[in-house]
Amino acid sequence: MPSAAPPTAGEPSKPRASPLPKDDPLRERILVCGWRKAGKSSCIKTVFQGVPTKDVPYFGVTQKIEKINYDTIIPLQIWDTPTNFELDQLDVPLGSFSTIVYVMDMQQEDMYPEIIARFVQIVVRAHFANPNMKFAIFIHKAEAMAQDYREDNYRQIQQTAEDELLDFPFHTIQNLAPSLNFSDPSVTNALANDLVGSIRYRITSAYEANLREAWSGVVQGVMEMLPSVEQLLLNFTANCGMDNSFLFDIASRVIVAADNRGKNDETLDQVTDYLSRFMQFRELYKNLHLEVDENGPNSADGDEEDKEEEEEEEEYEPEGWWDEEDPEIPWMTQATRLTPNTTLALWQFTPHLALVVLLRTATWEATRGMIEYNLTFLRQGVRRILMEV
């Protein structure tokens, strides 16, 4: 599958052109559907199309199915559906999707039973279209709720969905699976339990990092190479004495792989915000470049020797490591120090991916050279995996 390899490295700031034809079957298809005004478009646009959250209240009603192609660690095609969408309106087989994301409004508490009943219908149908189908519920618009309410509602939704599935009248859809005997309760129970296990519930809000975390779960769910990448990150993080490492898709700030040790919400919020703030900062200066000086050699000659002298006194900066590997590309690097003792650091891996690590400042200062040395291998490893897929 050569076309699934990462697009060749180029100017990282260029808009991502789609290397795949629009309806390439290699794209992992994700279907986003849900109750009207649940926030389907806001879930997609704020993450994958860079729409600022302050525009969320002004989104109109989606009129027709929109397909959004997005190239990250793997190429995705996300289908946004209109309010009155029915599964029968799809012009491709339902089985060609790998994941269904069902968006619901957490604030519509009085509607939970109807909303969930509809979801369960979709789950059952989709399961017979593609037995490997993955399901995620985004319990959206959580920003208006206090933490306690969120958890109550979350449990209520989860419980309702499970009950619905266990009580589902499977005998009415016997035609979808002629080989199974739905009048046998043991068959239907096993099936219902299977389905219950295939659903992931996520509390989300367009204004919080949890929406990206939810998408991260979806993207990771369709990544075949996830275990290998995770293992690499885990080895790297452990060997370098770091706290955590996260492989981000830069533009959407979705985590595509992480070392998964001691994750917590605050850390995720922090690294996600760190990445987005830094990208905003970069935006301000990225167009700067040295004008060619017409007056011959550099006018600041006097300072030059001074500078070289000072440089020798300083710790050697091994940023040159991968510049040697590919001299055309200026890979981004960044390190931010926080008190009392944390450092956040970032390295770009491919035009779409960047690694963000969290470590003790003392570790960073003492072993920076080693970390950056190891990093070159990690980076090569990740790129190799991507090329193999």
Next chain:
Amino acid sequence: MSTTARKKVLLMGKSGSGKTSMRSVIFSNYSARDTKRLGATIDVEQSAVRFLGSLVLNLWDCGGQNNFVDNYLTAQKDTIFANVAVLIYVFDITSTEWEEDLRYFEDILTALRENSADAGVWILVNKMDLLDKEDPKRTRYEERRADVIRVDERIAQKSLGDGEDRGRLRCFPTSIWDESLYKAWSSVIHTLIPNIGLITSHLTYLRDVCLAVEAVVFEAETFLVIAKSGSPLDSPPSEFDKQENRGGASVLDPQRFEKISEIIKGFRKTCQRTGEQFLGFESKFDECTVVLEPMTRNTFILIVSVDPRVETALMQYNIVNAQIHLSEFAGKIVLDRKCGLCRNNKELRYDAPGDLDPSVRAWDDPGPYG
């Protein structure tokens, strides 16, 4: 020997125009969303904000309900309007009682001119975000601005002739939801800082040593921009100096400093949740090499270079070497570090030990390699 300049800043405007909201965003690390929690200000809330060690802003946040304002103009007139350095008057662009708003403003400006003729006046037309959707060209703002300037001129004519020492009036459109607020407040702060020329010349020197495009100083708490190297803040590209042109600074967003203020303050807020504080960063991206580091106790410095020879460590080294001298500007009138830039500056008394002794190196001495 240390001196502290105290400057009185009046924050006035009709009730609900957003005075306390902007004060909270700028000085108390509120996010725009947090300001929903604020209630009406009763009477006058005074607060003191220390800037750069040597400058203290006495901020008088004056509640804007009519009965308070009437009181300011009568019983409290002498207390409120005496010795004012700056009046910041906030209008609400969405207000439906513009005539009345203007009348109040005229009364207040008259009282100010009677008591503190040389005070600078900043007009902030706030809540611009609410109107931008329907009025993208900002014609309403331009009308409001013209009205305000007319009022100012009328008062100037009425007063006793010599408008010589009358403080300037400046007008800014603002919104707490974007960087325009930082822009307006930086402009206020910028005029109040002593030694600004000195800070600028040192920054320019530091920038050149680092082969950088720009070196910019921000205040540590508010992250308002204080000074930058080379051409003055808000210069058009035609006034850029050689080093700025060499780095291609004309492509840069003129609003970048306000955006940086917003970015860093936002990130600081995120860090608070984990009980941490932002200390500084270094970075390389595209053609840029950038460091943002604490400069003195009250300031941060940002240096941006596009010279491929420059490493972040070089910049950090130069910053460390500049720190001691630049922190002198904060607390002292008489500087005691040898420095050619300071020696030729007329704004301050310079009395560096060993000034005549060639073996003592000056701060800006390029050294044996220069």
